[in-house]
Amino acid sequence: MRAVGIILAGGKNERMGELTKFRATSALPVGGCYRAIDFPLSNMTNSGINKVAIITQHNSRSLHDHLSSPKWWDLGSKQGGMFVFSPYQTGENSMWFRGTADCIYQNLTYLRRSNEPYVVISSGDCVYKMDYNEMIAYHERKNADITVAYRQVPDNDDIRQYGVIEIDAAGRITDLEEKPLEPQSDLASLGVYVISRPLLIELIETIVNEGRYDLVRDLLSRYRKRLRIYGYRFDGYWRNLGNIHSYFDCNMDFLRREVRNDFIVQHPYVKTKPKDEPPAKYNSHAHVTNCIVGSGAILNGSAYRSVIFRKVYTGENSTVTDSILMEGTYVGNNCVIEYAILDKDVILHNGARIIGTIENPIVITKGQEVRL
Amino acid sequence: MRKKEMIAMLLAGGQGSRLGVLTSGQAKPAVPFGGKYRIIDFAMSNCVNSGVDTVGVLTQYQPLKLNQHLGIGTPWDLDRRNGGVTVLAPHMKTDDGAWYMGTADAIYQNLDFIDQYNPEYVLILGGDHIYKMDYSRMLTFHKQNKCDVSVAALTVPWEEASRFGVMNIHDDSRIYEFEEKPPNPKSNFVNMGIYIFRWDLLRDALERDKKIHPDSDFGKHVLPMLLNEGKRMFAYPFSGYWKDVGTIDSYWAANMDLIQTVPDFNLYENFDKIYTDSDHQPPLYTGSNSEVKSSIIAEGCEVLGKVFNSILGPEVIIEEGAVVRDSILMENCYVGKNTIIDRCIIDTDCTIGDDVQIGVGENTPNSYKPGIYDTGITVIGELSTIPDKIQIGKNCVIYGKTKPEDYADLRLESGNSIVKKLNANGVRA
Numbered sequence A: 001m002r003a004v005g006i007i008l009a010g011g012k013n014e015r016m017g018e019l020t021k022f023r024a025t026s027a028l029p030v031g032g033c034y035r036a037i038d039f040p041l042s043n044m045t046n047s048g049i050n051k052v053a054i055i056t057q058h059n060s061r062s063l064h065d066h067l068s069s070p071k072w073w074d075l076g077s078k079q080g081g082m083f084v085f086s087p088y089q090t091g092e093n094s095m096w097f098r099g100t101a102d103c104i105y106q107n108l109t110y111l112r113r114s115n116e117p118y119v120v121i122s123s124g125d126c127v128y129k130m131d132y133n134e135m136i137a138y139h140e141r142k143n144a145d146i147t148v149a150y151r152q153v154p155d156n157d158d159i160r161q162y163g164v165i166e167i168d169a170a171g172r173i174t175d176l177e178e179k180p181l182e183p184q185s186d187l188a189s190l191g192v193y194v195i196s197r198p199l200l201i202e203l204i205e206t207i208v209n210e211g212r213y214d215l216v217r218d219l220l221s222r223y224r225k226r227l228r229i230y231g232y233r234f235d236g237y238w239r240n241l242g243n244i245h246s247y248f249d250c251n252m253d254f255l256r257r258e259v260r261n262d263f264i265v266q267h268p269y270v271k272t273k274p275k276d277e278p279p280a281k282y283n284s285h286a287h288v289t290n291c292i293v294g295s296g297a298i299l300n301g302s303a304y305r306s307v308i309f310r311k312v313y314t315g316e317n318s319t320v321t322d323s324i325l326m327e328g329t330y331v332g333n334n335c336v337i338e339y340a341i342l343d344k345d346v347i348l349h350n351g352a353r354i355i356g357t358i359e360n361p362i363v364i365t366k367g368q369e370v371r372l
Numbered sequence B: 001m002r003k004k005e006m007i008a009m010l011l012a013g014g015q016g017s018r019l020g021v022l023t024s025g026q027a028k029p030a031v032p033f034g035g036k037y038r039i040i041d042f043a044m045s046n047c048v049n050s051g052v053d054t055v056g057v058l059t060q061y062q063p064l065k066l067n068q069h070l071g072i073g074t075p076w077d078l079d080r081r082n083g084g085v086t087v088l089a090p091h092m093k094t095d096d097g098a099w100y101m102g103t104a105d106a107i108y109q110n111l112d113f114i115d116q117y118n119p120e121y122v123l124i125l126g127g128d129h130i131y132k133m134d135y136s137r138m139l140t141f142h143k144q145n146k147c148d149v150s151v152a153a154l155t156v157p158w159e160e161a162s163r164f165g166v167m168n169i170h171d172d173s174r175i176y177e178f179e180e181k182p183p184n185p186k187s188n189f190v191n192m193g194i195y196i197f198r199w200d201l202l203r204d205a206l207e208r209d210k211k212i213h214p215d216s217d218f219g220k221h222v223l224p225m226l227l228n229e230g231k232r233m234f235a236y237p238f239s240g241y242w243k244d245v246g247t248i249d250s251y252w253a254a255n256m257d258l259i260q261t262v263p264d265f266n267l268y269e270n271f272d273k274i275y276t277d278s279d280h281q282p283p284l285y286t287g288s289n290s291e292v293k294s295s296i297i298a299e300g301c302e303v304l305g306k307v308f309n310s311i312l313g314p315e316v317i318i319e320e321g322a323v324v325r326d327s328i329l330m331e332n333c334y335v336g337k338n339t340i341i342d343r344c345i346i347d348t349d350c351t352i353g354d355d356v357q358i359g360v361g362e363n364t365p366n367s368y369k370p371g372i373y374d375t376g377i378t379v380i381g382e383l384s385t386i387p388d389k390i391q392i393g394k395n396c397v398i399y400g401k402t403k404p405e406d407y408a409d410l411r412l413e414s415g416n417s418i419v420k421k422l423n424a425n426g427v428r429a
Helices: A014-020 A038-046 A060-066 A100-105 A108-112 A132-141 A197-209 A215-221 A244-253 A257-265 B017-023 B040-049 B064-070 B103-108 B111-117 B135-144 B158-163 B199-212 B218-228 B248-257
Strands: A003-008 A051-055 A081-085 A118-123 A126-128 A146-152 A163-167 A173-178 A187-196 A229-233 A238-240 A280-282 A287-293 A302-308 A319-321 A336-338 A340-342 A353-355 A362-364 B006-011 B054-058 B084-088 B121-126 B129-131 B149-155 B165-169 B175-180 B189-198 B233-238 B242-244 B284-286 B291-293 B295-297 B306-308 B323-325 B340-342 B344-346 B378-380 B397-399 B417-419
Touching (some): A003 A038, A014 A362, A132 A146, A146 A163, A173 A229, A287 B291, A340 A353, B103 B218, B135 B149, B149 B165, B175 B218, B189 B218, B199 B218, B242 B248, B291 B295
Parallel strands (some): A146 A229, B378 B397
Antiparallel strands (some): A118 A187, A146 A187, B121 B189, B165 B175, B165 B189
């Protein structure tokens, strides 16, 4: 095996509001039955990487629950496997991970005990499908020290929320700025990196010993002239779950055939923890069009242009439009839901109405009960 | 091996010939059921939900799909260090070797497997019924009554009792007589084929009976022998949903039970779930012009047409304008544009073209196997293809990759069959 993986899944995201109050961004439910981390994690195993570390910190319970067993991602093996690293106390100190570089530093043994030549690093809250082998091949072709995956950001997306890179004609990254006020290009880093394992160990030790803890600012940006850092262009589907809008849009994207083809129909498949739910049940008055529906759902009412997760129940005469209903949501009779995100296990009593707008989808917190 | 109090032996080697082409490529326990399950999942899940963590599965007829499905038992959490699932196929021994000749003979040939666990009790199960049952309660009953053998018994309506193996019991549930399909039943307690034996007693009985009957069978030989010897045999009363799915009609009806608004057999409870092998389980999609009513739809389906009163297995595609009614479509089937399907069972991996009609015309029984296909249901075997614009009647059988020239006038009248032979490439074409 040529690479080990690291998935950075510990970050805190303030712009997700209630959705990340009790869960890590990487544990956000996506596309009817997945969690965000299933995408990078499946990319790892589908690329033949059989040793993957997942670094967790903020609201890690939700993620640890999902990652209960490595076998669902074919990582339940004696060679390699899945390593979940959370902050811990030692004899000398007890501290949290102080940044994306520090969290790797505090688990450097994982890298030292590996023999693979490369490390693939990905963030845990991006929805995309990538064969890392192609990126590693590009990295070798360019004889790069570090390779950073990037994409061209479309006009309707605000580039200022990403790490913006500039590259020269040979593909070498000349500048890299995190969330710039005045972006100098329309190319955004995806937070996916390939680097040689010994070099990563050396760089991480150097910068952390200088009191620098951030992978982008203190390593990529600071070393951009000293090291050969190359950009690897990625043109496939990609979404960062950065705020409620991108979360809403990402889920709605699954109603598009090309997105379903990419993630659901085309091999290799996205793997997730199985839940053993029976098939979805459409009862005699159900009217459900342009929706994706997870297993175990029982549908009695109408639903249009919506993403319905596992085990959702909708009552007679209820109408769900342009909404996301997460696992275990119960919608009573005669309810109306428009432009809303109902978090897990929300209960809507008969006749309840939740009407949001496309600009401002309403979020109902996990487990909340809503009455008429 | 560590000692186990009770292990289960699951008989899964039968063909189930009355299911016609559905069991030509797989044993009956491997036949898909209820969209995403296989028939064996019910007995397997019952074992796990009852705390039985060691299951020997006896296979014989067409075991490939069954073996793949069972794997190392992961779907049922039976991938264990000690116990778990073990597939027991007929095998050669130093001086002889034979197929399993009967249900008891199959257990007899695996005495050493059971001995490894040195159990107190052995649970004998079939792999071909749809039900939920807590075997641990049956074990408690077995112990309380100090049974040598306990036999699970279902109460059926009196008029149906003569179709089953009937058990006549005393007031304390002790069995004094077995009657196979009696014309005038004395009881409506019928044998479900689920037994708990004391292992020492069963071991001895199997060895003795094998000397008399090479095709040693529980119902025909072992149970009557033990009854004659005055052993304590009790009927354990079971109440609840229990369906035999041995014929095309009963298989179809038991599937249809699942689509009632509140089904008699509820798979949607949070306890005593039924587990199955679902490695790839994306959500399903119903399109903008679709209509789905009174149906259950498994993972990964794309429904662009209309589906009524039907069961779709995983990853079925129903194209625009197609209508599926009162039918069962198994995994990975494709139904082309404007095709209309009525009362049809379509096995896995079939491709139905555009503008096809299935289930039209008179209800004429099948001329080739009238006893099997006679209730109006047309059955299409696995990996079959039906070209565009074909009209197919009722009680038809199609098995293989058919071409337009296989049909007279692009039609197959009710009661007719097209069953292709396997060619040199292993394809029915």
